[in-house]
Amino acid sequence: MDPTDSGGHEHIDHIPTHRPHLPRHAHVRGLRPVLTPTDEGYATELGGFNLIAAPAADLVVGATNADDVALAVRYARANGFRVGARATGHGLPIEGRGTVVVTTSRLNSITVDPVARTARVGAGVRWRDVVAATTPHGLTGVVGSSSSVGVVGYTLGGGLSPLGRRFGWAADHVRSIELVTADGVVRSVDASAGSDLFWAILGGRDGFGIVTAIEFELFDLPTVYGGGIFFAGSAARDVLHAWRDWAPTLPEEAGTSVAVLRLPPDPDLPAPLQGQLAVHVRYTHTGDPAAAAALLAPMRSAGPILLENVDILPTAALDAVHMDPAGPMPSVERGVLLGEFPAAAVEALLEVAGPQVPSPPAIVEVRLLGGTSATAAARAERGRRTPRRLFRDRDRSAGPTARRPGGSAPAGGRRRTGAVAVRRAAELLRAPRRRPRRSVGTRRAAATGDDPPPARPGGGTGE
Numbered sequence: 001m002d003p004t005d006s007g008g009h010e011h012i013d014h015i016p017t018h019r020p021h022l023p024r025h026a027h028v029r030g031l032r033p034v035l036t037p038t039d040e041g042y043a044t045e046l047g048g049f050n051l052i053a054a055p056a057a058d059l060v061v062g063a064t065n066a067d068d069v070a071l072a073v074r075y076a077r078a079n080g081f082r083v084g085a086r087a088t089g090h091g092l093p094i095e096g097r098g099t100v101v102v103t104t105s106r107l108n109s110i111t112v113d114p115v116a117r118t119a120r121v122g123a124g125v126r127w128r129d130v131v132a133a134t135t136p137h138g139l140t141g142v143v144g145s146s147s148s149v150g151v152v153g154y155t156l157g158g159g160l161s162p163l164g165r166r167f168g169w170a171a172d173h174v175r176s177i178e179l180v181t182a183d184g185v186v187r188s189v190d191a192s193a194g195s196d197l198f199w200a201i202l203g204g205r206d207g208f209g210i211v212t213a214i215e216f217e218l219f220d221l222p223t224v225y226g227g228g229i230f231f232a233g234s235a236a237r238d239v240l241h242a243w244r245d246w247a248p249t250l251p252e253e254a255g256t257s258v259a260v261l262r263l264p265p266d267p268d269l270p271a272p273l274q275g276q277l278a279v280h281v282r283y284t285h286t287g288d289p290a291a292a293a294a295l296l297a298p299m300r301s302a303g304p305i306l307l308e309n310v311d312i313l314p315t316a317a318l319d320a321v322h323m324d325p326a327g328p329m330p331s332v333e334r335g336v337l338l339g340e341f342p343a344a345a346v347e348a349l350l351e352v353a354g355p356q357v358p359s360p361p362a363i364v365e366v367r368l369l370g371g372t373s374a375t376a377a378a379r380a381e382r383g384r385r386t387p388r389r390l391f392r393d394r395d396r397s398a399g400p401t402a403r404r405p406g407g408s409a410p411a412g413g414r415r416r417t418g419a420v421a422v423r424r425a426a427e428l429l430r431a432p433r434r435r436p437r438r439s440v441g442t443r444r445a446a447a448t449g450d451d452p453p454p455a456r457p458g459g460g461t462g463e
């Protein structure tokens with residue numbers, strides 16, 4: 001886990017059959033809180049957005065600074081425990097016995113430098129806190145579809161933003177990372193030092209250490225043209241085919257995704273959406289609003305519209321584009337990367353999520369990649385190696401829905417590739433969940449590039 005240590009690694013993922021007595025407050029005195037499963041506040045400390053399974057760990061350490069994290073890691077190492085990190089609980093709950101979990105919600109500092117256009121945030125900070133701090137300066141980070149997600153967990157997984165076709169991945173804009181490695185040492189790594197650790201952790205999540213703070217670039221973007229159009233689910237086939245033809249024609253200022261949603265009969269939802277199957281076309285455009293509206297216009301005739309909320313938005317209101325559930329809720333996500341999104345892929349998607357399916361996934365989403373998110377040049381110029389394991393680079397024309405210039409259909413081989421990928425997504429959605437302890441409220445199979453995560457030595461369970 002520590003690349004600076006050329007040999008003799010001590011592995012903290014070794015779990016002894018004879019467990020050492022847990023310290024309660026003895027050996028790690030000074031940390032707060034330090035909780036075992038029988039302590040009051042344990043479940044709350046480990047709780048979060050995703051209720052699919054009760055998180056469990058032998059010891060939970062609520063870190064208040066980087067030194068707390070280092071102490072927790074050293075304790076875990078000395079006693080043969082694995083270590084995982086948890087911020088908001090948007091990922092799968094960590095449920096490993098033999099695990100020390102460091103909760104980071106108290107690492108909540110935010111410093112914005114409007115001149116350098118950077119922000120440095122603690123590991124417990126959510127995007128909505130960053131948005132509140134950067135908006136007064138007209139600046140934004142490469143925020144995801146929901147600002148309730150944690151900055152660090154999102155960024156270490158790549159960070160796929162509705163603004164990604166314009167700005168790329170959040171991980172592309174990280175300046176420096178402060179983390180605690182497996183030897184219990186607080187380190188600061190950045191790209192300029194040519195650190196393997198820097199590149200490894202961007203995609204490796206807690207497999208290489210527990211991040212305590214992260215510094216990243218901001219962009220000048222006070223407003224966005226965007227929102228969503230909800231089409232009636234009965235028109236799912238027409239809307240998906242229309243989106244498939246339309247999306248690849250968009251310039252890189254524009255981003256879009258399409259989601260088939262099973263909406264609950266929730267009185268908090270707008271009346272036309274309650275209990276409906278809907279197809280939600282999400283759209284952002286960072287350029288001229290009139291040009292943005294003209295580009296979106298052809299999609300409006302794809303089917304009967306239940307509701308729409310497309311307008312000029314303050315960037316701080318970007319959550320209105322995807323309208324992700326606020327949670328907490330039980331959910332399991334699966335994702336695959338599609339090379340193409342041909343007609344056969346739409347049909348495969350409808351097989352598992354169309355109007356005729358009695359018990360479909362709650363959400364199936366396909367996001368358009370390409371644009372800056374597919375441009376390797378910036379990374380190459382800065383001497384980067386592959387920065388993430390979760391997402392692979394693509395050239396500009398190879399987003400999930402990309403077709404050849406001039407709108408010609410992709411070659412047969414590539415068409416099959418897209419359909420096969422969607423069938424694989426379909427199989428994943430049909431497959432019994434590994435740990436289905438509760439009924440699944442949300443499943444998102446997406447062409448977002450969220451390939452299954454690598455196995456890792458850390459205590460986290462991945463997503």
Ligand SMILES: Cc1cc2nc3c(=O)[nH]c(=O)nc-3n(C[C@H](O)[C@H](O)[C@H](O)COP(=O)(O)OP(=O)(O)OC[C@H]3O[C@@H](n4cnc5c(N)ncnc54)[C@H](O)[C@@H]3O)c2cc1C
Binds near residue numbers: 049
């Ligand atoms: C409603 C919703 C919308 C989403 N939208 C997007 C999106 O638009 N784009 C996108 O790319 N992803 C999106 N995601 C996925 C999200 O980015 C991941 O689930 C992310 O891991 C959440 O991080 P967290 O810290 O909020 O969650 P947590 O469950 O607290 O953490 C998840 C994992 O992140 C890692 N981690 C967290 N903190 C640290 C740390 N300090 N050091 C090392 N590793 C750490 C650990 O592996 C941990 O298990 C979304 C998820 C949800 C539920």
